[in-house]
Amino acid sequence: MELRLYDTLTKEKRPFVPLDPKNVRMYVCGPTVYDFAHIGNARPVIVFDVLFRLLRHLYGEAHVKYVRNITDVDDKINDRAARDFPGLPLNEAIRKVTELTEKQFHEDVDALGSLRPTVEPRATEHIAEMRAIIERLVAGGFAYVAEDHVLFSPQAMNAANAVLPRYGALANRSLDEMIAGARVDVAPYKRDNTDFVLWKPAKPGEPSWPSPSGIATPGRPGWHIECSAMAWTHLGEQFDIHGGGIDLVFPHHENELAQSCCAFHANRMANTWMHNGFLQVESEKMSKSLGNFITIRELLADWPGEVLRLNMLKTHYRSPIDWTVAGLRESQTVLDRWRRTVSDNGVSSDDVDGDFCAALKDDLNTSKAIARLHELHAMIKGPSSGLAQIELQRKLKASANLIGLIEAPFKDWHRQLLAKQTKFDLTWDETLEPFIETKIYERTAARARKDFKESDRIRDELAAMGIVLKDGKDADGNPITTWEIAR
Numbered sequence: 001m002e003l004r005l006y007d008t009l010t011k012e013k014r015p016f017v018p019l020d021p022k023n024v025r026m027y028v029c030g031p032t033v034y035d036f037a038h039i040g041n042a043r044p045v046i047v048f049d050v051l052f053r054l055l056r057h058l059y060g061e062a063h064v065k066y067v068r069n070i071t072d073v074d075d076k077i078n079d080r081a082a083r084d085f086p087g088l089p090l091n092e093a094i095r096k097v098t099e100l101t102e103k104q105f106h107e108d109v110d111a112l113g114s115l116r117p118t119v120e121p122r123a124t125e126h127i128a129e130m131r132a133i134i135e136r137l138v139a140g141g142f143a144y145v146a147e148d149h150v151l152f153s154p155q156a157m158n159a160a161n162a163v164l165p166r167y168g169a170l171a172n173r174s175l176d177e178m179i180a181g182a183r184v185d186v187a188p189y190k191r192d193n194t195d196f197v198l199w200k201p202a203k204p205g206e207p208s209w210p211s212p213s214g215i216a217t218p219g220r221p222g223w224h225i226e227c228s229a230m231a232w233t234h235l236g237e238q239f240d241i242h243g244g245g246i247d248l249v250f251p252h253h254e255n256e257l258a259q260s261c262c263a264f265h266a267n268r269m270a271n272t273w274m275h276n277g278f279l280q281v282e283s284e285k286m287s288k289s290l291g292n293f294i295t296i297r298e299l300l301a302d303w304p305g306e307v308l309r310l311n312m313l314k315t316h317y318r319s320p321i322d323w324t325v326a327g328l329r330e331s332q333t334v335l336d337r338w339r340r341t342v343s344d345n346g347v348s349s350d351d352v353d354g355d356f357c358a359a360l361k362d363d364l365n366t367s368k369a370i371a372r373l374h375e376l377h378a379m380i381k382g383p384s385s386g387l388a389q390i391e392l393q394r395k396l397k398a399s400a401n402l403i404g405l406i407e408a409p410f411k412d413w414h415r416q417l418l419a420k421q422t423k424f425d426l427t428w429d430e431t432l433e434p435f436i437e438t439k440i441y442e443r444t445a446a447r448a449r450k451d452f453k454e455s456d457r458i459r460d461e462l463a464a465m466g467i468v469l470k471d472g473k474d475a476d477g478n479p480i481t482t483w484e485i486a487r
């Protein structure tokens with residue numbers, strides 16, 4: 001089965017045909033670095049990581065390039081820097097904020113089991129390319145300079161007869177409606193109320209860079225041009241996939257697309273536009289004012305990153321997610337069950353289950369793929385002979401690995417659970433104890449029938465999970481085996 005992906009622009013699920021199968025290229029809008037990322041921000045990180053892994057599986061690791069930018073020019077960054085480091089010059093304060101936030105972001109997404117993208121460009125390192133695109137747009141008549149601003153004109157774009165797409169096509173809005181619906185208090189330097197900023201003057205003390213030709217004083221870029229420039233630098237004029245959250249469709253992606261197509265006289269920027277749905281918490285929109293704003297960092301204090309990851313992937317990426325503690329507990333139980341079923345032995349990508357992979361190739365249907373993991377698990381637990389059992393275990397592990405699950409050794413998983421689950425009032429069934437107690441019972445039985453090979457095997461199996469058994473005597477002098485986590 002071929003890979004099919006839903007494209008926001010054409011509004012259909014289409015076969016994915018890379019421009020160059022030896023160099024499959026994907027751009028995803030990354031974080032604006034001024035604060036801890038919240039669990040909503042984790043959704044595109046995890047979803048596009050799964051896509052990255054799938055593309056690497058299908059086209060080869062060396063043939064996929066994933067670019068996720070870091071937005072380090074933004075008013076929110078400037079405000080945070082002034083607030084947190086009032087004694088420092090603004091430029092230095094900004095650097096402190098962006099460096100610290102970038103480090104936190106990397107720690108968080110690593111803990112979620114996401115691979116680092118091939119390139120993580122920073123906006124501040126691509127100002128020259130932004131200027132170059134802006135100058136092309138002005139030269140082409142798509143943008144104009146006014147009061148030290150450069151503005152893009154969607155109306156000029158739609159008036160051009162060339163191969164260009166129509167402004168508004170991505171968001172499925174007509175420019176006429178936008179013109180009619182736009183605010184009345186339009187900035188005086190705009191010719192039309194739908195024009196948007198490519199470049200603007202910097203406020204005193206703010207970071208600034210030499211402006212595009214036609215403007216004498218230094219200035220700073222608008223948000224949309226940053227991504228057009230970074231995508232162009234690292235992926236070329238056209239590439240395969242552009243992704244982000246659904247909130248970015250308009251205006252951010254519509255404007256990126258307009259800028260890039262007009263600058264390069266192209267009919268498209270990316271071949272496929274993909275957008276993840278929104279995440280809400282316990283049936284409510286997550287927002288600072290409602291006080292239900294949860295950071296990835298806070299969740300990682302209570303749950304292994306793998307639990308957050310599975311919980312995110314249980315829902316198809318285009319559907320909304322309701323993020324609940326009940327869902328997290330269920331995800332933890334499921335992972336623990338799978339973990340106990342497969343061994344730590346290595347598997348290869350050849351072991352990935354066919355039905356599982358087919359589900360992923362159907363527009364990244366992770367919920368269907370996870371249902372298949374449940375089936376594989378049930379088959380392992382069901383009656384079957386030794387060899388098939390081992391094959392099934394390899395399939396379960398290799399398939400889970402493909403979406404970034406069950407990668408770390410079992411003992412790391414257990415250590416995490418023991419460190420974190422104590423905060424929760426889990427039922428006995430949800431803890432590790434029943435599993436270990438069952439193993440101890442089986443070992444005691446083996447010893448009683450003098451099957452020392454089997455009793456040693458069970459002890460070694462637990463040791464491999466980081467659990468040490470101690471044989472001793474209880475108060476009445478009867479033999480008893482206790483356990484503890486290896487240090």
Ligand code: AMP
Pocket residue numbers: 029030031032039040041042043044244245246247248276277278279280286
């Ligand atoms: P931001 O830093 O707000 O630009 O967001 C970074 C990424 O997270 C973008 O791709 C957003 O679309 C995405 N995002 C933000 N909030 C949510 C949410 N509640 N659910 C899903 N994705 C989100």
Ligand code: ZN
Pocket residue numbers: 028029030227252256
């Ligand atoms: Zn972007």
